[in-house]
Amino acid sequence: QKEVEQDPGPLSVPEGAIVSLNCTYSNSAFQYFMWYRQYSRKGPELLMYTYSSGNKEDGRFTAQVDKSSKYISLFIRDSQPSDSATYLCAMTQDTNAGKSTFGDGTTLTVKP
Amino acid sequence: SAVISQKPSRDICQRGTSLTIQCQVDSQVTMMFWYRQQPGQSLTLIATANQGSEATYESGFVIDKFPISRPNLTFSTLTVSNMSPEDSSIYLCSYRDRSTSIQHFGDGTRLSIL
Numbered sequence: 001q002k003e004v005e006q007d008p009g010p011l012s013v014p015e016g017a018i019v020s021l022n023c024t025y026s027n028s029a030f031q032y033f034m035w036y037r038q039y040s041r042k043g044p045e046l047l048m049y050t051y052s053s054g055n056k057e058d059g060r061f062t063a064q065v066d067k068s069s070k071y072i073s074l075f076i077r078d079s080q081p082s083d084s085a086t087y088l089c090a091m092t093q094d095t096n097a098g099k100s101t102f103g104d105g106t107t108l109t110v111k112p
Numbered sequence: 113s114a115v116i117s118q119k120p121s122r123d124i125c126q127r128g129t130s131l132t133i134q135c136q137v138d139s140q141v142t143m144m145f146w147y148r149q150q151p152g153q154s155l156t157l158i159a160t161a162n163q164g165s166e167a168t169y170e171s172g173f174v175i176d177k178f179p180i181s182r183p184n185l186t187f188s189t190l191t192v193s194n195m196s197p198e199d200s201s202i203y204l205c206s207y208r209d210r211s212t213s214i215q216h217f218g219d220g221t222r223l224s225i226l
Contacts, residue, residue, distance in 0.1 A: 032212075032213045034214060034215075041222075042219050042220075043217035043218050044204075044217045045217070046216065049212065049214055088155070092213045098160060099143075099160060099208070100213070100215050102154060102155050103154070104153075104154035105153075105154050
């Protein structure tokens with residue numbers, strides 16, 4: 001079983017829809033939770049970053065972490081065609097830990 | 113965050129040859145990573161490159177095939193040796209921001225082997 005499981009997708013939604021992207025994990029030591037967005041032919045870029053449980057909002061994007069359920073989500077409101085990309089969740093233990101553990105990614109297409 | 117750049121951005125190589133990919137960060141970082149990503153697939157970690165010590169390789173990856181150098185805190189190279197068509201992939205360099213634990217990525221090197 002993988003440490004991080006991400007809803008596989010692909011996901012196709014109409015413009016303006018609310019999108020929910022989700023990951024579950026098994027390692028209770030994870031404390032830092034990230035969402036990356038990767039456009040075609042580009043490297044992953046950090047989209048949202050959350051420490052421990054709770055919500056964080058940035059414009060149309062909301063990251064939610066529920067450590068008790070070992071579940072994280074990224075919500076995109078009023079989705080736009082420019083949001084079409086692959087979204088990767090990632091998590092790590094603490095500032096002295098090594099690599100982050102990544103989900104496999106969910107490819108989102110927002111249709112105009 | 114520091115700016116990270118890779119070169120070449122893409123290359124087409126002949127079977128049996130080797131290619132060295134360079135990764136430059138514009139500030140000093142402790143941990144750097146090399147990943148492989150097949151088109152449409154997830155990230156696969158090849159190795160962690162720490163300055164002043166040998167790289168740590170993940171299961172399935174060996175130093176003879178993917179030698180890594182880390183001569184200082186801003187630079188690393190990955191060599192893909194004796195290439196075969198199975199090595200066709202995107203190779204990504206990453207560094208870890210020690211204060212935030214966030215990893216940042218370059219745009220990758222798209223490698224095709226004929």
